[in-house]
Amino acid sequence: MTQPQPLxxxxxxYSINDGPGIRLTIFFKGCPLSCRWCHNPESLSMRTQKLYTRSKCIGCGECVKACQNQACLLGKGGIVTDAERCQVCGACAEACPSLATEMSGRSYSVAELMGIIEKxxxxxDQSGGGVTFSGGEPLMHTPFLLELLNACGEQxxxxxxxxxxxxxTTDLVAIAEQADLFLFDLKLMDAERHREFTGVDNSLILDNLKALATTGVQIEIRVPLIAGLNDDRQNLEQMATFVAQLPGPRPTLSFLPFHNIAENKYPKLGQIYDVSEMAVPGTERLQQAVDICADHGLIASVGG
Ligand code: SF4
Ligand code: SF4
Incomplete structure (x- = not known):
């Protein structure tokens, strides 16, 4: 049965940070979390979104002319979109000569994606790489993802x-039967702080990690390490203790140091990037994280 197409x-x-070898990484739209430091704010919504980069805009007004809904307005500060009127049709982006206006989110069939993957x-083959399904949250599109995983597996x-x-949990376990590797994010062990900074409780995530470990699939735990948020000894000790006690083959851990490359993306969506409580972790803290894992018999490294 053909599954509904996610965006x-x-x-x-040529991605080299999303698993072994050279990879093709496919990013799904839609995520149930809203991490304050998210590097891909355009991934949160399931819907197509209009992005506008003020610095690229040459003020030509082509987008205003192209809009059939009078939703695109040119003012002194650049283009303003009337969200009530905008139908997210993309005509403005097609008309824009400078890529100041772009649309984020396009649907593909499994066959279309397989055509891209196969190339x-x-x-x-040369690098021991493959395809990585990322997001957003791929689990929000499980039936479609299973079709894709199956098609990739056949090749x-x-x-x-x-x-x-x-x-x-049932989706995760079904996906585990078709996947070779999981890159599983762990952020904060304290439930309240997890809710405060990601919008959701972490109990389902921890339960799912246990369930996934039971399947025996290869797991790499990925920890976005953020000074002021989760680089304290208590959080790292709790994390290492939890991972060391998982059933099945021992996962490895990768600590991904926080960076603020996303700060230019938020204004494109008309959003504010508030990471005032967060900072890049120092090398000592990164080493401490790796050492704590080693003390628990775990293999950990810095970077993806
Ligand atoms: S996406 Fe369509 S409706 Fe919205 S501003 Fe652009 S042209 Fe107008
Ligand atoms: S078409 Fe593009 S460059 Fe021209 S005014 Fe609109 S956003 Fe700016």
């Missing part, structure tokens, strides 16, 4: 799934 907001070639097979393409772990 994809990016397809990244990368020579790179996968012996290595398949990784990058997840927040926040989804139905």
């Amino acid at each position: 994809i907001f990016d397809i990244k070639r 990368e097979i020579p790179f996968f 012996q393409i290595h398949r990784a799934v990058d997840t927040s772990g926040y989804g139905k």
